[in-house]
Amino acid sequence: MDTVDQKPRIKASLISNRGCLPLSFCGIITFYAASPGKSWRGRSVLTWWMKWNNWRQGGVSHFEFQDDNFFVQPKRALKLPKRCARCGLHICLSHARRSDRQRREVFPAFRQAGLRYVGAGLESGSQGSLDRLNKETTVEENSRAWASCGQ
Structure with a gap:
């Protein structure tokens, strides 16, 4: 049930890219290192469409x-x-992302x-834990990302 307009909806989950960015904690980088090409490849909007x-x-x-x-x-x-x-199409959509990858200007x-x-993925509210896991983000960045969702 859509919580905004109270309509039942059939949902499709999709991924718009393959791989991941070269971040130290991403195991996919190791997997793709054995193959030629880029570690991250985005699908075109035409393909999604x-x-x-x-x-x-x-x-x-x-x-x-x-x-x-x-x-x-x-x-x-x-x-x-x-x-x-x-195209005059109003769609219902959602997405997940790393909190430090949020782009407020697109909302x-x-x-x-x-x-x-x-x-959003927030692994910890502790900067020490984020540093130990080498998440390359801060508690402050995570807080800003969440705050901007409502704007």
């Missing part, structure tokens, strides 16, 4: 991006709500396109 149209015809009305690196390239990510606006466009919620 084609999949969405197929899924929408099958009754899907909520799309959830499951990748932490969705906003790594903000220009790429912003193409999605722009395409929705051009207005995504809210207009139907953003319902944002999830």
Whole structure:
């Protein structure tokens, strides 16, 4: 059930990229190091759009991006709500991401396109723990990321 407009929705989860950024705690980097090519590859908006149209015809009305690196390239990510606006499509969507990868400037466009919620990975509220795990973020960055979600 959609908590915003109280409509039942069929949800599809998708990932807009493969791999991960070269961060020391990402095991995927080690996996992809054995193969040629980039450790992170983003899908084009056209690819998403084609999949969405197929899924929408099958009754899907909520799309959830499951990748932490969705906003790594903000220009790429912003193409999605722009395409929705051009086509007059109001979608229901959500996404998850690392809190230090949040791009506050993209939220207005995504809210207009139907953003319902944002999830973020916060491993700890302790700077000492974040440092020991080499998370390359701070408690302060995490707090700012959460505070900006409501803006």
